Amino acid sequence: MKVIKEKHALAMRWTHWVNFPILAIMIWSGLLIYWAHGVYSITLFGHTFVKFFPDWFYQFFNLRRRLAEGMAFHFLFMWFFAVNGFLYVLYTIISGAWRELIPKKSSFKEAWLVVLHDLHIRKTLPPQNKYNAAQRIAYTAIIVMGFGSLVTGLAIYKPVQFYWITWLCGGYGFARILHFALTIGYVLFFVIHIVQVILAGWNNFRSVIAGFEVLQEPAVPGLEQIQDEPNLITDPSGPKD
Amino acid sequence: MDQKTNTVEQKIKRRSFISFATFAVLSGAAFGGWKWLYNSPKEEAGITARARVPLRKAMNKTEVFFRNFFSGNHLVKTYPKDRAAQKVRVNSMIGLEKEGFNPEEWELTVAKSKDDVFKLKMEDIRALPKTEIIFDFKCVEGWDQIQHWAGVRFIDFIAHYQLENETRMQYVGMKTPNSKYYVGLDMASALHPQTILAYEMNDKPLTSEHGAPLRLIIPVKYGIKNLKRIGTISFSDKRPGDFWARHGYDYYSGL
Numbered sequence: 001m002k003v004i005k006e007k008h009a010l011a012m013r014w015t016h017w018v019n020f021p022i023l024a025i026m027i028w029s030g031l032l033i034y035w036a037h038g039v040y041s042i043t044l045f046g047h048t049f050v051k052f053f054p055d056w057f058y059q060f061f062n063l064r065r066r067l068a069e070g071m072a073f074h075f076l077f078m079w080f081f082a083v084n085g086f087l088y089v090l091y092t093i094i095s096g097a098w099r100e101l102i103p104k105k106s107s108f109k110e111a112w113l114v115v116l117h118d119l120h121i122r123k124t125l126p127p128q129n130k131y132n133a134a135q136r137i138a139y140t141a142i143i144v145m146g147f148g149s150l151v152t153g154l155a156i157y158k159p160v161q162f163y164w165i166t167w168l169c170g171g172y173g174f175a176r177i178l179h180f181a182l183t184i185g186y187v188l189f190f191v192i193h194i195v196q197v198i199l200a201g202w203n204n205f206r207s208v209i210a211g212f213e214v215l216q217e218p219a220v221p222g223l224e225q226i227q228d229e230p231n232l233i234t235d236p237s238g239p240k241d
Numbered sequence: 242m243d244q245k246t247n248t249v250e251q252k253i254k255r256r257s258f259i260s261f262a263t264f265a266v267l268s269g270a271a272f273g274g275w276k277w278l279y280n281s282p283k284e285e286a287g288i289t290a291r292a293r294v295p296l297r298k299a300m301n302k303t304e305v306f307f308r309n310f311f312s313g314n315h316l317v318k319t320y321p322k323d324r325a326a327q328k329v330r331v332n333s334m335i336g337l338e339k340e341g342f343n344p345e346e347w348e349l350t351v352a353k354s355k356d357d358v359f360k361l362k363m364e365d366i367r368a369l370p371k372t373e374i375i376f377d378f379k380c381v382e383g384w385d386q387i388q389h390w391a392g393v394r395f396i397d398f399i400a401h402y403q404l405e406n407e408t409r410m411q412y413v414g415m416k417t418p419n420s421k422y423y424v425g426l427d428m429a430s431a432l433h434p435q436t437i438l439a440y441e442m443n444d445k446p447l448t449s450e451h452g453a454p455l456r457l458i459i460p461v462k463y464g465i466k467n468l469k470r471i472g473t474i475s476f477s478d479k480r481p482g483d484f485w486a487r488h489g490y491d492y493y494s495g496l
Contacts, residue, residue, distance in 0.1 A: 001249075002249050002250065002253070003249065004249060004252060004253060004256075017264070017267075021271055021275070025275075033383065034383065036381075036382035036383055037380070037382045037383030037384045039384075067381070067382065068291070068292065068485075068488060068489030068490045069292075069489060071381070071490065071491065072292055072293065072296040072297075072299070072300060072489065072491070073296065075299070075300065075303055075491070076296060076299040076300075076303070079303075158307060158310065158495070158496060159379070159496055160315055160316075160317050160460065160461050160495075160496045161307070161310040161311055161312070161315050161495075161496070162310070163315060163318065172377060172379070172385055173385065176383065206257060206260075209260050209261060209264050210256050210257050210259075210260035210261070211256075211260065212253075212256065214253055
């Protein structure tokens, strides 16, 4: 029998979906800025494995010669990004939702089991609850990363007035690298997130828009094994609704 | 199906419909808002130009916010001399055209107001106390380089020529002798103790490409404000024209 189970609060859904386009605009406008001095690569022993970014990339996404525009968008949407993130964190603190979000001691061990299960190496799953161990780590990490983007962003935006933030970030040059690396992190997160959401299916996806999940529950608690045979339910004092 | 399953089923449908409809409407509104912003008209060319009107407004508001954090006591980090680059980067030559410019005849024009103007020679400026700075020069493009400059601090220059009255105004404007490159600076940034009218780089007189004979070094701003080959310095309560602010960049461009 179908039961509605509340899963995601309105505040969580709201901030999640507001963040999505804002982060997209921040990444896009960030690329417009990065193009003007796009020097990063992954190079080991003189061999460049990845260049950020090859010319075709800038060309394909029309990212060239748009620095002023990129800065104008970036330094407007940073406000929305910060405020929205702040509201989400505030909500988790006030509601106590952080208890289901922050990794527990056991999460780091369990997360491996989740990964092994998702890669079809292991059959059984550790307890899922609202967020499983891997989700706790991933979703906490992404909030920490968002905070990191704000801090490293400030470090390169106002390195004189906020010199202590720049110092904390390891200096101007390193802060810029961190700021960039975090962005690459978002993109990787996004790819995995989308795959996981597709695999998790409709019920899960709907919960991030409508807030609830639909569960199959026995009409009478404790009689799971016969839930498909309602005729066998003999206890008339079972729940009425 | 009994009555109960029916209501649960209805509930699911109803709540899903409301949620997804709201989601669709808000997504549409967000997309519409984005289209509006992206296609919003460019500002009319004035002191600033070429930015979308709402984005220029946002830049100016953001400036007001971050000005709260500005302090003349926040000094730019300085470095030992041996960290300074020997090959100092040249990014732009706008305003440094050879035509019509004779370094021997160069004079600095200081306009206290439209009618109150005086002129200085290089000897006058060299006679003032010399200050050097080795700091990390930052370009709006994203690169930075540790560079070594020397000259007279702008506050020393102001004190020597008794321009305190002029510094009560809001802005300082500087432009090249041919007026092709020009910057506007808020007074607080101009009066920052590390703002220098520089005539030496790496202990040698400035080369032409670095703005000989006199250039601005203002570490609290991006490189675009560090005007080369100063021709005129002026004071005003209105924003003076600014070359890159006319090309869509933030007027303040403060670090």
